[in-house]
Amino acid sequence: MNARVHGIVVWCCTGLFLLPIVWMFGTAFKSPNEILNAGASLLPTTLSFDSWLAVWQGSLFTLISNTVLVSLSATVVSVVVAFFAAYGLVRYRFPAKLDYLFLLLVLIIKMMPPIVVAIPLYSLMNQLSLLNSKAGLILAYQVYTLPFCIWMLLGFIRDIPLEIEEAGAMDGAHLFRRLLHIVFPLCAPGLVATSIFAMILGWNEFLFSLLFIHSPDKLTIPLFISNFMTEDGTAWGELMVIGIISSIPMLVLASYMQRYLLRGFSMGLK
């Protein structure tokens, strides 16, 4: 397959994937009346900003900045903690297969339905006086993100040839300098992928945010989104607008980070 054909094929696949997103953007710019009678149309006949005006309000900025703060912090904490843990688990020898046991336990945590975790976690957070605080939410998100990050990073760390690290040690780098100068940059694609996922987990998290936060000035985006889907009906235009607004920061982040993802080094032997 030559590069041009290859490109066309990929872009066609991409386009197909994109259809619902085009619809989302189209609907966001349709007037309420046009939404009602949309049928098979993807794009609006006339641009309408009604939905945007309805969503745009003062609290939106607070909501977004809260969400960015919470999910970014949760991601950083998770990725750093998981990076160390995964490194230890991959490289070090454990007695009695304790490493596998630990990984299995981590996996079980990941498998737990968040709802059953939420109820006891609520009591715990209450006792720690962490209810209704962003710090508490960041901590609570670790239940989702940390097990995930540990498992994600295992493979990427394992892919780094041992000899490169040994060379680092011979060159005078002790553990933490080796992690910083060698392991960390070499895991970059894996770390980026992991961070994006962790970030998404935090970004779209609904349940803990609903239960653990009650001050309006600390709420996150997903709760705001649910405002547009109520028993009284779904506000389609508004829902699509908030869908776009809430996904843009993630998209920007992912676009920025993708170069690390696509960089990748040949770590082969020859």
Next chain:
Amino acid sequence: MKLQLKNIHKAYGNNTVIPEVNLAINDGEFVVFVGPSGCGKSTLLRMIAGLESITSGTMMLNNKVLNKVHPSKRAVAMVFQSYALYPHMTVAKNIGFPLKMAGLSKAAIEQQVQSTAKSLQLTSLLKRLPSELSGGQRQRVAIGRAIVRDPELFLFDEPLSNLDAKLRSEMRIYLKQLHQQLKSTMVYVTHDQVEAMTLADKIVVLNKGAIEQVGTPEELYNSPQNTFVASFIGSPVMNFLPANIYGQVSRQQALPSCVHTVGVRPNQVCVDATNPSCMMTIEVMEPLGYARLYYGQLQGNAFIVESDAQYGVGDELPISLPRSVQHWFDANEQRISAKEVSHAA
């Protein structure tokens, strides 16, 4: 004495890899560990590097015990088989890395990297990533990274095995020059006896985790201590014949009774059309250019002869086995020196 290994023992759990090794390496020596794969040579090297722990015994560098010193603090440099270049760093960064770890200033690093690169003819490649280099270039970068900080000891772990034959012999000469130039102590691991012979001041032959013999290349070649060393050193491999068969195929007086096996190097067998002691049917012939290798059997024992005489496959090769170049081994495969024999006689 630069490096001293006393009663070094290595085991993984119940699995003993190195039963006991004692070795002394002098300052400025080029020492080669050679042996078949799995003989423990790499493990030994990695213990010197600090990458493997020492189960028991004492290792001393410059008369200081090294056992518990972390590799990063040993002032030992190592060149890996895979070169282990940092894929995300340019050549300059790779070479400068040990200096950076040692806490040198940027200017100092820059200056040393430049001079090292110059000596290795890498100056034009400094901005490249390892993935953009050829095998030989990577090799030189790996060496550059090792020499840049002037270590107490250089370790080489089969550094040439990933290169093609031509490059390998070039690099061999280069390494030899480097050693003469730096006059530093180097320990080199290989499974290739040619490399060992050409490079070493001192060869350590290892087998099953134990040292079989230590000596200069000539010593090892001329008086191998046992059949293992005898067969491992020298190419093509030494011919071995049981003492009784040797008696039949050579027209010699009876060998001392303690001799069990007789070894003759192929290039020391005479092709003697006029007065052969026996004939060998040529089964395979390999021309080397300056000579030919003839493969056949003597009374059921494989035998190789190197000679410039011109014979073909199927021909009967007239050979005679001179006494002066025979190696005698006893029932335990240990060398019996001529002195011992004459003494016994």
Next chain:
Amino acid sequence: MFRKAIIASVILATTPMVNASELVIAGRDSSYGEAMEFIVSEYNKLQPETKVTLVKRPSKGLYESLVLSMREQTGNYDVILMDDTWSTEFLTNKWLAPLSKAVEDKDFVQATFDIGRYPDVKGSAYAMPMVGNVAMFAWNRAEFAKYGLSQPTSWTDVLNSAKKISESSDTNGVVFRGVKGNPIVTGFLPILWGYGADVVDQDGHSTLNSPAAKKALDTFLAMKQYAPKGVDVYNADEVRESLQKGTTAMAIEVWPAWVPNLDNAEVSNVVGDIELMAPPAEVGAPAPMLGIWQLAVPADSDNKQAAESFIKFATSSAIQKALALDYGMPPTRNSVYFDKDVVSKYRWYPQQAKALASGKARPRIHNWAEVESILGDYLQLAMMGQMSAEQALEQAHARIDRIVKS
């Protein structure tokens, strides 16, 4: 708006000042949220010293938040908005604080106020009714006239009219909420009650195996063939849509809050055609289903006094009138139902007041949600034809009897 401006001054004279404090109110989003926001802003005009924080929970999140918070006694909330079906659980768990005698007011529709008393209708009030929802029956008078049908008075009438309309036109006869869970149950309850049957009796035993229940379910299932395709996944959205688009002639269960725009020509094709009335009964008098949203003070609140004053304010007639007119919130006070401004906007309000007065609350059992969910599961299976009406009721009966906690 002029009316809003005068409310504050009216109430200023009637409400005692309370000390400066901070109130956190757990409310709902969407129209309830906007209504609450209005109340809060009016209250702040009156009590500028009191900082009121309104927490708008999504409708599927309020209950969970409340239970967790009150169970752990966090004291997070000072005022809560709650559905009357939750009150039995909250009250028996002693999670609510009693209100003072001062909240009693004869102006409230008695049935809506009594729902907040504990342990029985003679007990003291623990909650005040803010929104007086009552399930109504909707029918399209114009459509009925077309086929010479008259107002249905029994469920058999409904079924026959549905048949007639469906068979003679493209219009569907009847629509209801068929989606699994709570919706299908509330869609079915008016019929069940209309047949004189119920889910549980006074002592909290399941009575779903009664012959009347069987008849009710048969009627309900028979209606499916005159309902729009896919009614098994219909929810409020779809019911409203079918009514307003005029594609369906009747709706079994319509909550007034869903349809403030029935007569709004911009979104409705049936302006002036739809009648809302108390649901028909097959035997005895109609028993419309109450859906009261109450305001209460959690026992763990630290500002009970201020909270009570807020609740009283929020349920005052001036506020209710404003809520009814501007936010379509059905009131709970007689004076508002018969207010002429209000009636001129919602012509069916007198009907609604009547329905409210004779309204019936859903069973006062501890775990109604669970009972409702079980019943909903089996109703759906029967609706899908995967089980006969008899089997569905029998199995629902057995399971409900086992788990019900009164």
Next chain:
Amino acid sequence: MLFENRKQLSTLLLPAIVVLGLLTAYPIISVVYNAFLSVDIGSGQHHFVGMANFAELFDDFFFVTAIQNTLLFTVVASTAQVLLGLVLALLFHRNFPGRRFALPVIIYPMMISTLVCSSIWRSWYHYDFGFLNAAFVSVGLPPQEWLFNPDFALYAIAIVDTWQWTPMAFLIILAGLQSVPKDISDAAMVDGATGWKSTLYITLPLIQKQILLAFLLRSIDTFKLFDKVYVMTGGGPGNATETLSMFVYKYGFRFFDLGMASASSLVMLAISLAMTLIYAKRVMKGGKQ
């Protein structure tokens, strides 16, 4: 020697152990404990009921259906996602015009809030007014019953999940591909392996761990399927899309019946553990000296 220092190891693992221990020890213990209790949420009173909760669950025809549905969904959705993700990753592994822009686009569905995503598709699936049926009719195909056909509803949701989460499998596998040494595939080319052959025999085995990881993570997530069902079908029609998570949700949050919620969670855990252990084991292995 590099990796034998216990103190270093504890330093590395301690943060994770502290965070996870603090957050999950109590929840895990309480789940296991509560599964054998009958708990009254209000008073906090509880008494031991042995296996009664489990008996109740397995006696419930809806629960058994939920297990079947969940397993079917997990297999279908995670397989679709990993396969599609693999194909996309292989396509994206080679450079092409505009790759830098196509990548963010292709992972965009994952960034959209699940609520919004489920709503978009709920609207698309609407029988009368939905985009899909409108598109079908406009090209002369009959409209489909997407969500209210009990035989198709689960697959309809699987389509949505695949749309949203294939990007995750794609990214994991792509990241794996990026760390495959280029010279290996080049060497394969020299050895005469053509495109797909070199992919099949050379590349795939090298990224086997990433493929397994994608499978592992996706099957855990799909096994927990909740939001989409909640928004799109509520578990219906009938019990066609009833899942285990819906059960746990119902017991945990609608009824606050901690005993039953914990018991159903344990059943969930047991099944998902049994299901994933095979590849979890293979993902865990290797990498040490």
